[in-house]
Amino acid sequence: QQPVQSPQAVILREGEDAVINCSSSKALYSVHWYRQKHGEAPVFLMILLKGGEQKGHEKISASFNEKKQQSSLYLTASQLSYSGTYFCAVNNNAGNMLTFGGGTRLMVKP
Protein backbone atom coordinates (compact mmCIF):
# COMPACT_ATOMS: atom_id res chain seq x y z
CA GLN A 1 0.00 0.00 0.00
CA GLN A 2 1.33 3.36 -1.07
CA PRO A 3 2.52 5.78 1.66
CA VAL A 4 0.63 9.07 1.80
CA GLN A 5 2.55 12.30 1.33
CA SER A 6 1.43 15.75 2.39
CA PRO A 7 1.18 18.39 1.22
CA GLN A 8 0.71 17.51 -2.43
CA ALA A 9 2.23 20.80 -3.50
CA VAL A 10 3.94 23.78 -1.89
CA ILE A 11 5.26 27.10 -3.15
CA LEU A 12 8.04 28.86 -1.26
CA ARG A 13 10.07 32.00 -1.54
CA GLU A 14 13.86 31.58 -1.45
CA GLY A 15 15.04 31.32 2.12
CA GLU A 16 11.77 29.92 3.50
CA ASP A 17 11.41 26.55 5.19
CA ALA A 18 9.19 23.61 4.34
CA VAL A 19 8.18 20.28 5.84
CA ILE A 20 7.04 17.30 3.80
CA ASN A 21 5.33 14.42 5.55
CA CYS A 22 5.11 10.73 4.69
CA SER A 23 2.74 8.37 6.44
CA SER A 24 2.45 4.61 6.13
CA SER A 25 -0.35 2.27 7.16
CA LYS A 26 2.20 -0.47 7.84
CA ALA A 27 5.28 -0.76 10.01
CA LEU A 28 8.37 0.89 8.56
CA TYR A 29 11.78 -0.70 8.22
CA SER A 30 13.29 2.11 6.22
CA VAL A 31 12.25 5.40 4.66
CA HIS A 32 14.04 6.81 1.63
CA TRP A 33 13.67 10.37 0.37
CA TYR A 34 14.32 11.37 -3.23
CA ARG A 35 14.01 14.55 -5.26
CA GLN A 36 13.12 14.38 -8.93
CA LYS A 37 13.20 17.17 -11.47
CA HIS A 38 10.93 16.84 -14.48
CA GLY A 39 12.03 14.07 -16.84
CA GLU A 40 15.13 13.26 -14.79
CA ALA A 41 16.13 10.46 -12.45
CA PRO A 42 15.15 10.54 -8.77
CA VAL A 43 18.14 11.75 -6.77
CA PHE A 44 18.84 10.28 -3.33
CA LEU A 45 18.50 12.67 -0.38
CA MET A 46 18.16 10.66 2.84
CA ILE A 47 17.71 7.18 4.17
CA LEU A 48 16.31 6.57 7.65
CA LEU A 49 16.47 3.13 9.15
CA LYS A 50 14.50 1.31 11.81
CA GLY A 51 16.53 1.71 14.94
CA GLY A 52 17.54 5.30 14.33
CA GLU A 53 20.39 5.30 11.84
CA GLN A 54 20.20 7.83 9.06
CA LYS A 55 22.43 8.95 6.22
CA GLY A 56 22.09 11.63 3.65
CA HIS A 57 22.41 15.16 2.40
CA GLU A 58 24.12 17.49 4.89
CA LYS A 59 21.78 20.43 4.23
CA ILE A 60 18.56 18.43 4.55
CA SER A 61 17.26 16.77 7.68
CA ALA A 62 14.54 14.26 8.33
CA SER A 63 12.81 12.50 11.17
CA PHE A 64 11.49 8.99 11.49
CA ASN A 65 8.81 8.06 14.01
CA GLU A 66 8.62 4.27 14.00
CA LYS A 67 5.68 4.17 16.40
CA LYS A 68 3.55 6.53 14.32
CA GLN A 69 4.84 5.03 11.06
CA GLN A 70 5.70 8.47 9.78
CA SER A 71 8.64 10.40 8.44
CA SER A 72 9.12 14.09 7.74
CA LEU A 73 11.63 15.86 5.53
CA TYR A 74 12.75 19.34 6.62
CA LEU A 75 13.98 21.79 4.03
CA THR A 76 15.47 24.92 5.59
CA ALA A 77 16.57 28.15 3.95
CA SER A 78 15.29 26.87 0.61
CA GLN A 79 17.18 27.61 -2.58
CA LEU A 80 15.92 27.77 -6.17
CA SER A 81 17.64 24.43 -6.80
CA TYR A 82 15.33 22.75 -4.26
CA SER A 83 12.45 22.93 -6.73
CA GLY A 84 11.20 19.55 -7.90
CA THR A 85 9.03 16.67 -6.79
CA TYR A 86 9.92 15.00 -3.52
CA PHE A 87 9.14 11.34 -3.01
CA CYS A 88 9.27 9.21 0.06
CA ALA A 89 9.71 5.51 -0.52
CA VAL A 90 9.17 2.98 2.22
CA ASN A 91 10.19 -0.55 3.00
CA ASN A 92 7.44 -2.15 5.03
CA ASN A 93 9.17 -5.46 5.73
CA ALA A 94 12.68 -6.83 5.70
CA GLY A 95 12.40 -7.43 1.98
CA ASN A 96 13.87 -5.21 -0.68
CA MET A 97 10.88 -3.67 -2.34
CA LEU A 98 10.41 0.09 -2.07
CA THR A 99 6.91 1.52 -2.33
CA PHE A 100 6.86 5.13 -3.43
CA GLY A 101 4.47 7.82 -2.26
CA GLY A 102 2.59 10.01 -4.70
CA GLY A 103 5.08 12.87 -4.43
CA THR A 104 5.09 16.47 -3.20
CA ARG A 105 5.68 19.19 -5.79
CA LEU A 106 7.87 21.95 -4.40
CA MET A 107 8.44 25.23 -6.20
CA VAL A 108 10.88 27.81 -4.88
CA LYS A 109 10.49 31.31 -6.27
CA PRO A 110 13.03 34.16 -6.12
Place this chain on the structure above:
Amino acid sequence: DSGVTQTPKHLITATGQRVTLRCSPRSGDLSVYWYQQSLDQGLQFLIQYYNGEERAKGNILERFSAQQFPDLHSELNLSSLELGDSALYFCASSVAGTWRETQYFGPGTRLLVL
Protein backbone atom coordinates in the same frame (compact mmCIF):
# COMPACT_ATOMS: atom_id res chain seq x y z
CA ASP B 1 25.58 11.46 -12.08
CA SER B 2 24.67 8.35 -10.07
CA GLY B 3 26.97 5.99 -11.97
CA VAL B 4 24.05 3.91 -13.23
CA THR B 5 23.73 3.92 -17.00
CA GLN B 6 20.70 3.11 -19.13
CA THR B 7 20.24 2.77 -22.86
CA PRO B 8 18.55 3.84 -24.98
CA LYS B 9 17.49 7.23 -23.63
CA HIS B 10 14.38 7.37 -25.82
CA LEU B 11 12.46 4.68 -27.63
CA ILE B 12 9.49 5.06 -29.95
CA THR B 13 7.73 1.96 -31.16
CA ALA B 14 4.35 0.63 -32.22
CA THR B 15 1.74 -1.43 -30.42
CA GLY B 16 2.41 -5.14 -30.51
CA GLN B 17 6.17 -4.72 -30.79
CA ARG B 18 8.91 -5.90 -28.43
CA VAL B 19 11.73 -3.79 -26.99
CA THR B 20 14.73 -4.34 -24.73
CA LEU B 21 15.96 -1.80 -22.21
CA ARG B 22 19.47 -2.06 -20.86
CA CYS B 23 20.97 -1.07 -17.52
CA SER B 24 24.51 -1.13 -16.13
CA PRO B 25 24.75 -0.75 -12.34
CA ARG B 26 27.27 1.34 -10.44
CA SER B 27 30.67 -0.22 -10.12
CA GLY B 28 30.58 -2.63 -7.18
CA ASP B 29 26.80 -2.89 -6.97
CA LEU B 30 25.41 -6.39 -7.23
CA SER B 31 21.71 -5.61 -7.16
CA VAL B 32 19.57 -4.06 -9.87
CA TYR B 33 15.99 -2.84 -9.62
CA TRP B 34 13.53 -1.85 -12.37
CA TYR B 35 10.82 0.77 -11.91
CA GLN B 36 8.11 2.14 -14.16
CA GLN B 37 6.96 5.75 -13.85
CA SER B 38 3.76 6.76 -15.58
CA LEU B 39 1.61 9.83 -15.02
CA ASP B 40 -1.31 7.97 -13.51
CA GLN B 41 0.55 5.27 -11.55
CA GLY B 42 3.56 7.11 -10.20
CA LEU B 43 6.81 5.22 -9.54
CA GLN B 44 6.15 1.49 -9.36
CA PHE B 45 8.60 -1.25 -8.50
CA LEU B 46 8.76 -3.99 -11.12
CA ILE B 47 11.51 -6.44 -10.26
CA GLN B 48 14.85 -6.86 -8.47
CA TYR B 49 17.89 -8.99 -9.26
CA TYR B 50 20.84 -9.76 -7.08
CA ASN B 51 24.00 -11.23 -8.60
CA GLY B 52 22.10 -12.82 -11.45
CA GLU B 53 19.18 -14.17 -9.44
CA GLU B 54 15.67 -12.77 -9.17
CA ARG B 55 15.13 -11.57 -5.62
CA ALA B 56 11.85 -9.66 -5.50
CA LYS B 57 8.92 -9.11 -7.80
CA GLY B 58 6.46 -6.25 -7.80
CA ASN B 59 3.69 -5.30 -10.19
CA ILE B 60 5.38 -6.65 -13.27
CA LEU B 61 3.13 -7.74 -16.12
CA GLU B 62 3.51 -11.20 -17.63
CA ARG B 63 4.41 -9.53 -20.94
CA PHE B 64 7.49 -8.08 -19.24
CA SER B 65 10.57 -10.04 -18.26
CA ALA B 66 14.04 -9.23 -17.05
CA GLN B 67 17.38 -10.83 -16.42
CA GLN B 68 20.75 -9.96 -14.96
CA PHE B 69 23.84 -11.22 -16.72
CA PRO B 70 27.18 -12.45 -15.28
CA ASP B 71 28.74 -9.02 -15.88
CA LEU B 72 25.86 -7.65 -13.73
CA HIS B 73 24.18 -5.59 -16.41
CA SER B 74 20.45 -6.13 -16.67
CA GLU B 75 17.90 -6.07 -19.44
CA LEU B 76 14.16 -5.48 -19.23
CA ASN B 77 12.19 -6.99 -22.09
CA LEU B 78 8.76 -5.59 -22.88
CA SER B 79 6.65 -7.49 -25.41
CA SER B 80 3.22 -7.17 -27.05
CA LEU B 81 3.42 -3.50 -26.24
CA GLU B 82 0.27 -1.52 -25.55
CA LEU B 83 -0.35 2.22 -25.51
CA GLY B 84 -0.50 2.10 -21.71
CA ASP B 85 3.08 0.86 -21.52
CA SER B 86 4.29 4.32 -22.50
CA ALA B 87 6.27 5.50 -19.49
CA LEU B 88 9.68 6.28 -18.07
CA TYR B 89 11.53 3.13 -17.09
CA PHE B 90 14.21 3.51 -14.46
CA CYS B 91 16.87 1.15 -13.33
CA ALA B 92 18.44 1.53 -9.89
CA SER B 93 21.29 -0.29 -8.20
CA SER B 94 22.58 -0.95 -4.71
CA VAL B 95 25.49 -2.86 -3.25
CA ALA B 96 23.82 -5.91 -1.73
CA GLY B 97 20.13 -5.34 -2.34
CA THR B 98 18.93 -5.05 1.24
CA TRP B 99 16.38 -2.76 2.87
CA ARG B 100 19.18 -0.92 4.68
CA GLU B 101 20.71 0.44 1.50
CA THR B 102 20.29 3.41 -0.77
CA GLN B 103 19.16 2.71 -4.30
CA TYR B 104 20.79 4.93 -6.92
CA PHE B 105 18.75 5.62 -10.04
CA GLY B 106 19.86 5.75 -13.64
CA PRO B 107 18.71 8.46 -16.07
CA GLY B 108 15.83 6.35 -17.38
CA THR B 109 14.51 5.24 -20.75
CA ARG B 110 11.48 7.10 -22.07
CA LEU B 111 9.28 4.67 -23.98
CA LEU B 112 6.55 5.91 -26.27
CA VAL B 113 4.20 3.34 -27.79
CA LEU B 114 2.18 4.63 -30.75
